[in-house]
Amino acid sequence: MLADFKHSIGDYLDELESSPVKTLADIIAFNEENAELEKTNEYGQDGFIKAENMQGNEEEIDKIVEHLDNLNKEGFEKMMEENELDAMVTPGTKAIPIMAIGGYPGITVPAGYDEHGIPFGMLFAGLKGTEPKLIEMAYGFEQATLARKPPLFDTPEWHVDN
Incomplete structure (x- = not known):
């Protein structure tokens, strides 16, 4: 990636x-x-x-990207199309690299807080061109849950490496 x-x-x-x-x-x-x-x-x-x-060798990188594109077409895209889904919704952000590699749109919105008060989100992702629908869904989720709260800290004491 x-x-x-x-x-x-x-x-x-x-x-x-x-x-x-x-x-x-x-x-x-x-x-x-x-x-x-x-x-x-x-x-x-x-x-x-x-x-x-x-x-890296550009040719090797191109092969890897082509392989990932095929995986996306036979995986995520196929799942979305065959099941006539508008979006894939997942807790957290673990699916973001898959979406990024495939060039798929996604939006993460606040979903809650863990036992330490650290926020976590809900990812709404879809096929290319579905951004308006994803924004609509994410907004609806935010309005229904009202999960977002102002942070309790100015500077995070934690750092997540992806």
Whole structure:
């Protein structure tokens, strides 16, 4: 995922008409120069740095991405289409990498708090082009549960590495 991210973020940034950043290295530098604004001291940017440092054979990465695309088509997409589903809903964020690799939209909304007061979310994910429906579902869930509360801390004392 890190190797694909480095490649994909570059493609995405190239498509932007007006952007001060054009590469992952530019993003990292921007975050370092604007650490207070981007909260890099609190949250870090380990994933970005790991992706930037990825060294790999482009042909090998392309094969891996092609394999993952096939898995998505035969897995997630097939499940959604055969069962005529509008969304896949999962607790937490464990499915986000699968959605990201496939380029599928997803939205995470507050769902509750664990025994330590740490928030957790509910992920609503769907096929490409379903963003309006996902936003509608996520909004409905938020309104029905009213689970979101303002955080009890300014700076998190915990950090999750993905």
